[in-house]
Amino acid sequence: MIALDVRLRQGSFALEVRVRLAARITALFGPSGAGKTTLLDAIAGLRTPESGSIAVGARRLYDHTAGIDLPPYRRHVGYVAQEAALFPHMSVRRNVLYGRREGQRPSLDGVARMLEIAPLLDRRVAALSGGERQRVALARAVMSAPELLLLDEPLAAVDVARRRRILPFLERIRDELMVPVIYVTHDPAEVRQVAEHVVVLEGGRVVHEGDPASAVALRRAEGPDP
Amino acid sequence: MDAWRITWFTVAAAALATLVMLPPGLAIAWLLARGRFRGRVLIETLVSLPLVMPPVATGLVLLTLFAPRGPAGRLLGAAGIEVVFTWKAVVLAMAVMGLPLLVRTARGGIEQVDRRFEEAAATLGAAPLRVFLTITLPLARPAIVGGAMLAFARALGEFGATVMIAGSIPGATRTLAVGIYSYAETGRDADAAVLVAISAGIAFVALLSANWLTSRSGARA
Numbered sequence: 001m002i003a004l005d006v007r008l009r010q011g012s013f014a015l016e017v018r019v020r021l022a023a024r025i026t027a028l029f030g031p032s033g034a035g036k037t038t039l040l041d042a043i044a045g046l047r048t049p050e051s052g053s054i055a056v057g058a059r060r061l062y063d064h065t066a067g068i069d070l071p072p073y074r075r076h077v078g079y080v081a082q083e084a085a086l087f088p089h090m091s092v093r094r095n096v097l098y099g100r101r102e103g104q105r106p107s108l109d110g111v112a113r114m115l116e117i118a119p120l121l122d123r124r125v126a127a128l129s130g131g132e133r134q135r136v137a138l139a140r141a142v143m144s145a146p147e148l149l150l151l152d153e154p155l156a157a158v159d160v161a162r163r164r165r166i167l168p169f170l171e172r173i174r175d176e177l178m179v180p181v182i183y184v185t186h187d188p189a190e191v192r193q194v195a196e197h198v199v200v201l202e203g204g205r206v207v208h209e210g211d212p213a214s215a216v217a218l219r220r221a222e223g224p225d226p
Numbered sequence: 227m228d229a230w231r232i233t234w235f236t237v238a239a240a241a242l243a244t245l246v247m248l249p250p251g252l253a254i255a256w257l258l259a260r261g262r263f264r265g266r267v268l269i270e271t272l273v274s275l276p277l278v279m280p281p282v283a284t285g286l287v288l289l290t291l292f293a294p295r296g297p298a299g300r301l302l303g304a305a306g307i308e309v310v311f312t313w314k315a316v317v318l319a320m321a322v323m324g325l326p327l328l329v330r331t332a333r334g335g336i337e338q339v340d341r342r343f344e345e346a347a348a349t350l351g352a353a354p355l356r357v358f359l360t361i362t363l364p365l366a367r368p369a370i371v372g373g374a375m376l377a378f379a380r381a382l383g384e385f386g387a388t389v390m391i392a393g394s395i396p397g398a399t400r401t402l403a404v405g406i407y408s409y410a411e412t413g414r415d416a417d418a419a420v421l422v423a424i425s426a427g428i429a430f431v432a433l434l435s436a437n438w439l440t441s442r443s444g445a446r447a
Contacts, residue, residue, distance in 0.1 A: 044349050045348075055233050071348070071353075072345070073349070073351050073353050075349070078350075079345075079346070081350040083342065088348070089364045089365060096351070099352070101351065141349075141350070144349075159380055162321070
């Protein structure tokens with residue numbers, strides 16, 4: 001169970017989100033500028049809300065009234081940002097192992113097999129294609145044994161067909177690891193394929209919450225996605 | 227021949243001074259590049275002060291601090307360490323005068339490191355010191371090495387502060403710059419000319435490598 005109660009202001013933009021998420025994969029859906037990335041940043045601890053609370057299971061990551069605000073490195077929240085941000089001065093293997101803690105699952109072999117990156121491990125980051133980067137970034141986040149995984153529209157800039165190739169891997173993460181995932185997208189097809197629950201964000205507020213079909217229908221009725 | 231001993235001493239002292247200023251220099255550069263705290267401008271100004279103050283004035287300040295009865299000198303004296311008019315004073319003067327160059331260059335390099343890499347490392351569980359050592363430092367390395375080369379080159383030519391706090395004791399504290407002055411003053415023009423030629427040669431090589439390294443870091447960012 002992930003309990004989010006985040007209030008955050010940035011210039012004229014105000015984010016105000018209150019949701020409880022129990023699904024394995026929750027899609028955070030909505031137009032650009034809805035506050036999706038800001039919300040993920042707040043969950044990961046890269047941005048501090050003005051008030052509210054953030055909890056993953058029994059662990060409170062942030063609680064304004066209780067004065068709790070764990071730094072990102074103590075949150076155990078894996079975060080694959082829009083640009084994969086692979087460390088350019090390390091091999092793929094060192095990237096993937098960067099966040100591994102002693103004596104913990106999952107194993108490198110298992111993750112490499114699941115995300116099909118075994119042949120890439122000894123390459124340089126610069127030699128990877130966009131899709132490969134995305135899978136390596138996913139593997140790196142998974143290897144840090146997160147208690148929650150945040151994916152911010154991996155490769156938003158890449159064409160839709162290529163982007164959708166990541167979906168089977170997301171399904172594997174969903175089915176093989178017991179890590180809840182919050183996945184930001186504005187592609188209805190992606191929502192339908194992988195999400196169990198959808199939160200629709202607009203202008204910093206939750207405008208709809210429910211199962212994927214209903215949410216997509218709602219967005220359709222409102223007009224084309226940007 | 228004296229010239230070679232003076233050269234060797236100067237290069238060794240400058241190299242040691244560069245090593246000595248690296249830890250505090252990198253820490254300050256990081257604070258200035260990434261820190262959000264009050265007094266940042268003050269630290270920046272203090273560190274850069276030796277760049278614009280007359281070196282002799284900096285030397286006098288150091289002399290006052292490190293003289294046997296000065297605040298720092300008394301502490302070191304209690305530990306049995308004597309600084310002024312020894313080789314340690316030469317290293318100290320060089321380090322203080324070179325520090326601003328190292329800090330300013332390294333700071334620029336650290337500022338150019340994309341914060342997303344540091345944030346990614348943090349979400350992977352790396353504490354700030356580990357992020358700095360494994361992400362920030364390696365990515366800013368060209369600028370840091372360039373800054374260290376600049377500081378080294380500056381240290382090689384240090385005169386004003388050195389002459390105040392270390393003097394010009396042959397075989398003990400005499401560096402190339404101070405030696406040139408001492409020789410010229412006592413009419414040993416030929417000896418002075420030899421030291422000038424050596425200084426020019428070393429400075430040329432050091433500056434060339436520093437420029438090459440900093441331009442490489444600029445092209446990368």
